[in-house]
Amino acid sequence: MGDFIALMIFFLICCIVPIPIYYIIRKRFGELIRGE
C-alpha cells in the first residue's frame, strides 16, 4: 500500500508545486508580471 499512496502523494506534490513557484515569481518580478 505504501508505494500506492506514495505515487498519489508525489502526483499531488507535482500538481501543487505551481503554487509556491507562482509566489516566488510574484515576489521576484512583482510589477512586471502584473502589468499589461
Place this chain on the structure above:
Amino acid sequence: MSIEILSIMISYIVIVLLIGFYAARYVKSSKDYLIAGHRLGLIPLTFTYFATYFSAVSVFGFTGLVYRSGWSGLWLPVFWATGSIMGMFIALKLRRVKLISPHEYFKVRFGLPYGFQVFVGLLTVVALMVSLIVQIKSTGIVWSMALGRAYEEGVFLSMIIILIYVIAGGLYSVAYTDIFQGIMFTVMLIIGGVWALLTTGGIGNLYTMVSRISTPPTPGASPTPSGLLTSAIGTYTFISLLFLWLNWAPGVAAHVRYTQRILAARNIDLSLKMYVIAWPILFIIYTCMAFTALAGRIFIPTMPEGMSVDYIMPLIFGKYFPSIVVGLFYACLLAAAMSTIDSEVQICNSIVFIDMLRYLKLSERGMLAVARILAVVIVIICTLITLYPLPIIIEFSAYCWGILGVLYFAPMMIGLYWRRVNKWGVISGVFGGLIVFAVWQMLWGTRIYGIQPFGVGVLVSILLTIIISAVTKPPPEECLKMYFSSR
C-alpha cells in the same frame, strides 16, 4: 435510444451554442477573434487551459491504461504536471511580447526568415490536424454509443456546432464555452471517483481487492500478474520512465495549445495563475478517473468480448448509473472532445492567418472575414479526412506529439532564458531532432528498452540547440531586447 440521454445531449448542445454566441459580442477585430485581444481574464483563461488539456481521448485512453496496467498509469499525469511546471517558466517570458500565434516566436526571438516561420507553421498545422482527426472521431464514437445513432451523424453534428460558435466568437467563444464544458466534465468524473470509493469501501479496500486480480484485461490476453495493478512502478523500468518523461513533459510544456493560452492572457500574472488553479483540479480529476478504472476492474475483471479496455468508463456508467447520469456522462465526454477540438481549430486558424497576412492588404473587417473563412475551410478539411481517412494519416498520428515537442520545446525553454541561443542553434535543433525522431520511430519504435522515439528527438534537439548556439556567433541585440529587457 433513451429520451433522457437525447434530451441531455440536446440541452448540452443548446447551452454551448448560447454561450458561444454570448461571448461573440466581445469580438471587434481579427485580434479579438484569434487571440481574444490578449485580454482573457482568469476564469475563462483557466477553464480554457484545462478544458483544452482534457480531451475525450484522454478519458478513454487514461482509464483504459489504468484498467489494463493499474495504478502505475498515474505516471502519465505526473509527467504532464511536471511539464506544466516548465510551462510556467515559458509563460513568464513568452507573454512579454503580444504574439498572435506561438509560431511567430521564431521570427521575433531568433530573427529567423519568414520561410522558416511558414515551415514551422505548416508542420504545426499538419500535426494539429492529425490530432484533431483523432478527437473528431471520438465525438462520433460518443454519439453512437450514447444514442445508438450513426457515427457520421455525431461527427457532422459536433463539427457544425463547433463551426458555428468558433465563427461567431473565435477564441472568446472557445474560452467561454470551455468554462461550461470544464465544469461539466469535472463534476461527472468526480462523481465516478466517489462512486468507486463508496462501492468498494474506501481506498484500503479498493487496494486489497485490486491487488488480488489476476484475470486478463481482455479475452485472450495474458493473465495479469498478481499485485501488478497496485504497483506504483508497474512494468516500467527506470530508463523507460526517463524517456517517457522526455516523451510527455516537454510536449506539455511548449505545446501550442497551451502557449496560445499564455498569449491570450490579460497579463503574465494571469498566465501563471491558470497553471496554479488548473493543476490541483486536474489532480482530483485524474485520481478520480484512476479510482473509477480500478473499481471497474474489480466489478468487470475482463472486458466483454470485442470491447477494448478504453471503453471501461462508458461501460461502468452504462451498467451502474441511472440513465440521467449516463446522459450527463456522455454529454461530459462530448464536452471533453469539443473543448479540445475547438481550441485546435482555433490555433490552426491563427497560424494560417498569420502566414497569409503578409500577402493580404485588407481592412480590419476584411481580415476578420478571412479569419472566419479559414475556420470553415479547416473544419471542412478535418471532417472530410475523419470520415474518409487515408492510411498515411493514421500512420502519421504517432508522430504528431513528437513533432510539436521537437519544434517548440528547446527553442522556447532554452531560448527564453539563455541569450546565447541563436538561429543556427534553433535550425539545427529542430531539423536534427525531427530527423532523429522520425528515423528512430521508423526503425525501432519503442522496442529498445521501451525508449520513446520522441524522447530521443527532444534530447537531440536540446543538445544541438545548446552546442550549435555555443559555437556560433551570438544573436544580434535586436533579437534579444523583446524578451531580455529588464522593463
